[in-house]
Amino acid sequence: ELAERLGRSIVLVGLMGSGKSCVGRRLAARLKVAFIDSDAEFEAAAGCTISDYFARFGEPSFRDGERKVIARLMEGEPKVLATGGGAFVDPETRARIKDEAISVWIRADLDLLVKRTSGRDHRPLLKTGDPREILARLMEARYPLYAEADIVVDTTDEPPEVTVAKIIDQL
């Protein structure tokens, strides 16, 4: 099996709307390993949604919690882990992922990210202004960091299976 040969987890990074969770779930099924989503795990640990958490405790506290959750999730058997868009921006988390896992950046253009995130309101960062402007700013700030991932895969408005195949090609 490919997953056994790799011997490490695969961690998906990229902006909100790039398809990390959707692609990750299918990639894990193809590799026959567990799939875990760090946002969902954060919410389970916190006992509330990420939106509520931001409102109550603020972003810095979320980032501390996210760092701890990801450190815990990286332990154990190799798996596919989809991270929240800010996770790989944190220096400690980025170093841990680069050390211990195979990182995959799912890169998408602004139009696609805007389209994929519109009409959904579980992302607190996009509620503070115009989503396109916010995403454009995040692209500028984060793309140089995401570029440190081991594998970069470009995604368009394609079925998730197509993105999965592109990732598997590069493993």
Ligand code: S3P
């Ligand atoms: C965030 C992305 C979200 C979530 C939180 C912050 C970010 O995850 O972790 O709202 O900083 O980009 P997704 O990328 O899964 O939407």
